[in-house]
Amino acid sequence: MRSSFAPLRIVLISALPFGFVSLACSSDGSAVPQTIPVPAPPADPGFTDSAPVPAVPAYVDRYKSNVAANATEDTNATLGLLANFDALWMRGATWDGGHPTETGRATLEANIHYVVNATQGRTSNQADDAYFDDRRNQSYSIIDGLGPLASRYYSGAGATTTITAIPADATTVRYDDLGTGAGDAASALGKVVGLVNLLRGNYSSTTPTKNYFLYPRPFRQSADVVVVPTLVPAESSTPATDSGFTSGHTNAAYLAAFAMAYAIPERFQELLTRASELGHHRIVAGMHSPLDVIGGRMAATAIAASVLADSDNAAAKRAAYEQVHAYFEEGQPATSLYEQAHAGPPSMDRFASERDNRAAYRERMTYGFAPPNAAAMTPSVPSVPKAAEVLLETRFPYLDAEQRRVVLRTTALESGLPVLDDPEGWGRLDVVAAADGYGQFAGNVVVTMDSSRGGFHAVDRWNHDISGPGKLTKRGTGTLILTGQNGYAGGTQLEGGTLEGDSNTAFGAGAVYVGGGTLIDHAPGTLTMAGDYTQLAAGTLTVDLGTGGAGRVAVLGRATFVGGTLHVRFRSEYKPAVGDTLEVLSCSRCAGKFDTIAVDGFAVTPQYSEGGVKLHIERAPSQ
Template sequence: MHHPNPLSRLPLAIAAGTLLALTACGGSDRIDNADTVLAIPAAPADQGAPDTAPVPSAPAFVDTAATNQRGDARYATLATNAGVRVLGGMLDIWKPLTEIVDAGVTAPAVDGFPAVVGSTWTGLPNDGTNGGTIVNAAVHNANIDYVVKATANRTAGQTLQAYLDDRRNKGYSVTEGMGPLTTAWRTATRQTTTITDMPLDATTVKYDDGGNNNGVGGDANADFGKVVDLINSMGNNGSTEPAKRFYKYARPYRWSSAVKVVPQLEPAKSTTPSTDGGFTSGHAAEATRNAVGMAYVLPERYQELVGRGLELGESRILAGMHSPLDVISGRVQAQAVAAANLIAAGATVRSAAVTQAHATLMKLTGTTPATFAAYAVSGTAANDRFADYTTSRADYIRRMTYNLPQTGATNLPAVVPKGAEVLLETRLPYLTDAQRRVVLKTTAISSGYPVLDDPEGWGRLNLFAAAEGYAVFTGNVIVNMDASNGGFNAADRWRNDIAGSGKLVKQGTGALQLGGQNSWTGGAQVEAGTLEALSARAFGNGDVHVAGGATVVSNAPAALVVGGNYTQLAGATLELRLGASQQGRVDVGGTATIAGGTLRIKFLDGYKPAVGDTLTVIAATSLKGKFETIAVDGFTATPTYTATSLQLRLSK
């Protein structure tokens, strides 16, 4: 005879509470609520549609990149050349004469400044009319003064780096951003250089690099040729000559005799100033193009590589060869060029390069898919100058603007260029293109800086921050990570400070770590996989709701603060990694509702409590329910549940 389960006729909340009372175990000195009905709170409220980043209406660089050709340099204008157009913000600082050197041929006027017939640009600033007119003296003066101060105070180490970054091939220089992978990368690419130091006679002899820049590509390098080919393609349509010839902005040492060029670079100075403009820096642009390409195929070193690209740009300032505006513009143009070339390569070529890079580098380093990511960032300050995250982040932000004065509106909404999402394709592979565009939007720097407010949005893109995921949650932000795809699909870490009113919905089998001081209010709904806190405010100010089968980990350096309610359903796991001061415990601002599941306690290296110790692992305004299973590494735990806390007494 069939006997129906009497619990099946009960409301969900009553059934859950009854099941809790019947099946919860682990012992307790005090259980106030074991036989009460446990009402399970709903998941955080739906916050609506996610944010979007529509493609701006401005002409797209990725559609017109082919117009930026070196052979067009003497005739390029904003209307005809994408590489000139993307830097059009320079016209708010400096108006170039638009006369073309060929006698009797003039270009159209620029923003009302007429073409000047019969004059030529000598490349030497004098009364402000030779080559153009200063429009914003404050920015121009700050730009040149920055170089004066930088070259007056550069160190011996900066002098050497400036020399190497000037004379060495840029592709070889950028690989210093590989850290522990540098030797393996250079071995795989077969890169060579003949510039390894600063010769004693470099003050009178110009040394050129006889190496092969990015290495050997194609079929001649069966193990890495696809990678080299993709990096080499980043230079397509990347000439800075059209911008140099159009903007006619002199190098800093021609603006001011107080700029001290590195003595060993004096032989490298051009003897024809009229063909040697400073804006934009070719070295800085090439370094960023290479850095972006390398970061695409090796996203485990994404921030370090794009950081190295900007560092090389700063070397140009320290060398006295370029100004901040010169190298800033190089970065802007290069990001657009790199995106256009990645798109042009096609998904198949891009994927093949990424696969080949990882297979070969793992073989050379003796790593596996499970250990490669950790090895890639295993360097220390002694052997990887990008190892300190805080310093690298600060350097990147500083090098984006060099703190030049903001002259425009500082609160303009960010826009994201068409195609820019490809720059994050390998770094955030579990997000959609639309989501990657929103990441770029929410991490962009503020508006108002010289040259950076281009209509498409290339200037404000902060690739370092974008590699850390969102900075603002709007609506429902669904992150679905499939661990079976490996790499960042299996495990990733975001360190941005996330604001906004949206809700994070964690799906899929992968693990996502949050390390920012977050303040978003819509809550976190952990439906599957793992969500791990690396900071005290990692989960923002909303509720945290953990479904059966999902895991939440507290690995915070202090007590993890849940701003709202914490709810754990049957089958879910809460893992706490505790330290000597009970860092890693959970403090819940609202109600902690435990409808079963597992509590797992691990101890951080260097900390082991004693037998007989009592640990407070959860504190809340109100605590209801209990765990089905409690496991403590190395101990047996006796729990004590109170109305506001859970304590564990340890024994063997």
């Protein structure tokens, strides 16, 4: 059955810049001209968000001061970075001469109690994992975070370890790794190996912090800490030169992970999560406390950014990125490196879950510590250290430096937690969360992507539940996918390329305006647009219909169609038939029509009404 609403041609009238003329049916069925106002795009907030550099001495400007000769917080940038540990711990003249401050007593007791519980409650598998992460070179261990790419990396880099199993006599004999760590600098991936070694270079040691803070390892503070038996031979016999704060293994693991993540951003989140896991294994082993591990992460984050931002290292980091992409993409013309990096079933990649990665990383940032002065604490907006944005340089190549800084700020940790509130903000940066894009839009966020450049320029996903009063404007030819339950209120404007919504509230709480490009509805249920929807002649709305109403569009405001295309696709589980009526879009009031309607596999007749758009399936195209 055909609808009484026949397809109509829409004519733009130059004399009416904010309206268009369409044909409507009068009561006698004749065509009557009707002018319908075209809504303006969502209002520009008038500013773009920013993350100003804190007005304090920058770590990146003095990172080379982290050497043994500089033994004070004023002369050594890393000691200054971690100076908040002084609020918890009063160091003594000898390794066993310090004590908690009055403020820090409860925190430090909780710190050791965490290790007691972790070491007394660990499983045999956890003990084995802790052994391998202790005895292997940290750069080798981090390669595991490459998932499906790991085996080819081992081969191409010549990365080896001699710790391939736990020897039967490991409880009495210490075994050291004599492998190549990240690999051989002369290998096919030698530039990547070189970048790892560069970040783990002359200014990256935790020896100055250990010698300065003199905070004992947990097994020297409590007899209830049970060191993994196979690691007892690895315990130092000279505690005066073997303090706990900060963890050297953790620092080294993060440095290797940041280097590999810069070169292979397709596994950015997974590599950094692997580093956090290695740090956690230091606690499970009984070798370090949570605060030791937190300090190691903080130092590595600042050091990594400093080395990567140093202009002397620009050629090295660029060469590593280009080499690894050429290596993995050779012979794979139809498969992007991102697809290779996430190939295969999740059961074969233990870092496959983005949500699990974020949760694990965030938990290991804080280990559940409470603010030591909660009553007196005033929450503060996160600050972003100078040059920290370089950590996301290859992960978000289509964003500018200031936008990357805002991503870091909108995904950072709350204030008030022990040690983490350094003056610049290194301790609060959650780089794994940042790898999932903006957490908030405050102003106008303009994203321009160029699909011809490949990689993340061509396709990317933002996975946060994005809040804030700001607006998103998408330009260029690439594809941006929003997966969060978003509530940003300033509206969404699509001018080019593709913007895909993979959640029921992907496009926030404002108006949606498609001036050009393709807007894709791939929501698991009904995609709700809380404001108005406008589509111009250059725009396309693609809906992926599925069972249970999946892929339908519900516009709570007014929907205005100034031509353009409606494209309907069907998910694999949904099998419509001739004679069905597809409910595609509902609205409080609809006006106008599409120029073109394409339905995969079928010919349809549109049914327009003030309440929405339905499509009646007449036949398959071949009939």
